Amino acid sequence: MSDPLFPATPALSRRFRLQYEEAQQSHVLLYPEGMVKLNGSAAEILKCCDGKTPVDQIISDLETKFRATGLRPDIESLLTHAYQHKWIE
Amino acid sequence: MLPTHAPTPGTPAISPPFWLLAELTYQCPLHCAFCYNPLNYDAVRNELTTGEWVRVMREARALGAVQLGFSGGEPLNRDDLEELVLEARRLGFYSNLITSGVGLNEKRIAALKNAGLDHIQLSFQDSTRELNDFLSSTKTFDLKLKVAKLIKQYDYPMVMNCVLHRHNLPHVDKIIEMALALGAEYLELANTQYYGWAMKNRAQLMPTLEQVREAERVVEAYREKIGDACKLLFVVPDYYEDRPKACMNGWGSVFLGVAPDGVALPCHNARDLPGLNLPNVRDMALADIWRTSQGFNAYRGNDWMQEPCRSCDEKGRDLGGCRCQAFMLAGDAAATDPVCSKSPKRGEVDKVIRFVSQAGIGLDKAQPIEQPMVFRTNANSRTLNIS
Numbered sequence: 001m002s003d004p005l006f007p008a009t010p011a012l013s014r015r016f017r018l019q020y021e022e023a024q025q026s027h028v029l030l031y032p033e034g035m036v037k038l039n040g041s042a043a044e045i046l047k048c049c050d051g052k053t054p055v056d057q058i059i060s061d062l063e064t065k066f067r068a069t070g071l072r073p074d075i076e077s078l079l080t081h082a083y084q085h086k087w088i089e
Numbered sequence: 090m091l092p093t094h095a096p097t098p099g100t101p102a103i104s105p106p107f108w109l110l111a112e113l114t115y116q117c118p119l120h121c122a123f124c125y126n127p128l129n130y131d132a133v134r135n136e137l138t139t140g141e142w143v144r145v146m147r148e149a150r151a152l153g154a155v156q157l158g159f160s161g162g163e164p165l166n167r168d169d170l171e172e173l174v175l176e177a178r179r180l181g182f183y184s185n186l187i188t189s190g191v192g193l194n195e196k197r198i199a200a201l202k203n204a205g206l207d208h209i210q211l212s213f214q215d216s217t218r219e220l221n222d223f224l225s226s227t228k229t230f231d232l233k234l235k236v237a238k239l240i241k242q243y244d245y246p247m248v249m250n251c252v253l254h255r256h257n258l259p260h261v262d263k264i265i266e267m268a269l270a271l272g273a274e275y276l277e278l279a280n281t282q283y284y285g286w287a288m289k290n291r292a293q294l295m296p297t298l299e300q301v302r303e304a305e306r307v308v309e310a311y312r313e314k315i316g317d318a319c320k321l322l323f324v325v326p327d328y329y330e331d332r333p334k335a336c337m338n339g340w341g342s343v344f345l346g347v348a349p350d351g352v353a354l355p356c357h358n359a360r361d362l363p364g365l366n367l368p369n370v371r372d373m374a375l376a377d378i379w380r381t382s383q384g385f386n387a388y389r390g391n392d393w394m395q396e397p398c399r400s401c402d403e404k405g406r407d408l409g410g411c412r413c414q415a416f417m418l419a420g421d422a423a424a425t426d427p428v429c430s431k432s433p434k435r436g437e438v439d440k441v442i443r444f445v446s447q448a449g450i451g452l453d454k455a456q457p458i459e460q461p462m463v464f465r466t467n468a469n470s471r472t473l474n475i476s
Binding site: 022 | 108152210
């Protein structure tokens with residue numbers, strides 16, 4: 001079996017800090033001497049990565065919150081990217 | 090010729106500073122021969138108080154700065170470091186301690202963790218006790234190993250930093266092994282650039298092209314072997330490039346340094362450049378320093394450039410390179426960085442490279458020839474002829 005593309009219950013890595021930056025007008029991930037600027041949907045997804053909520057629940061929570069359907073592919077693709085970059089564990 | 094005006098209307102808006110470097114003190118237990126502090130650092134005595142640093146941090150945060158480096162000298166020499174870290178965390182900064190490790194015992198590292206320090210960057214001078222201690226003119230190698238263990242024990246991300254030059258470039262594999270063994274997440278292998286103390290010691294420190302290329306090969310092989318277990322950053326000496334780096338990511342673009350006495354710096358070595366009116370945080374609000382001061386606007390954007398930069402289609406990429414190198418090697422801080430092969434002064438760089446390749450390499454051969462290494466000491470700081 002191949003490695004999963006992302007954890008079933010993702011948690012933001014303790015190596016990154018997620019916060020809103022007024023000057024950037026966006027959420028950012030902070031790490032030693034660096035910063036990743038996040039777009040709105042990436043920030044919403046990462047905010048849900050609390051280490052307790054399973055991915056299915058994250059998807060349905062966000063679909064409820066934004067009154068949308070069919071968000072799964074976008075969310076899974078962001079989580080894959082986040083896992084590759086060790087933002088989540 | 091220096092532009093003395095703020096950007097004219099119609100030029101792009103000034104971006105917020107991203108990085109506040111707080112050089113808390115020039116005092117340091119190490120005496121590294123490549124220190125980037127000014128040669129006359131010992132003359133700087135009136136350090137900012139705790140209250141003044143707090144005001145600087147607040148104003149920088151309000152301007153949009155988000156990364157904060159506590160540096161020096163040795164920032165642990167300040168006994169208010171914990172207090173400053175606490176305020177930094179409260180303000181929402183991501184705080185980085187850039188240290189030699191000297192003074193970082195378990196009590197302080199725990200207090201810094203409680204105060205909210207995010208990350209520690211620990212410098213080594215080499216992978217061997219002998220060369221580490223020789224280059225820093227101290228006996229600190231064992232202490233640094235101990236500090237590295239404490240950093241891991243307290244679960245900080247650890248960036249190891251080793252400044253490279255002729256003497257330790259052949260050890261780059263062992264330096265990487267040491268970083269892996271100590272559990273560093275990042276390893277910065279930055280070759281010495283030649284300003285300040287390193288310029289004084291250039292004949293002693295400058296590697297040959299073959300040494301640099303060989304080290305690059307070693308680093309690349311390790312990258313393939315270790316994956317992302319430890320991120321390896323390798324910075325080549327500017328002299329061996331044929332295009333300049335985008336120094337500071339552009340003047341007045343992301344970097345705001347504040348020296349121990351409150352002088353605001355658009356680059357680490359700006360004090361050595363002529364014709365700059367560098368403001369002091371004691372006299373001027375940080376927002377005015379960043380946006381309108383002569384010092385921070387002198388080389389902002391493209392208007393200051395001369396030929397060949399002015400009409401060059403690569404100027405957006407390298408922004409004309411390093412002003413300090415332009416001043417030291419071309420005699421004009423507004424000239425094209427002479428490391429650029431398009432610079433009419435490139436010959437000055439090649440002359441240095443030729444000298445190095447003829448002088449022979451290796452600690453054994455290098456020691457007896459030329460002049461001795463000039464270590465960064467208070468006494469040398471007072472006696473060196475500062476031009």
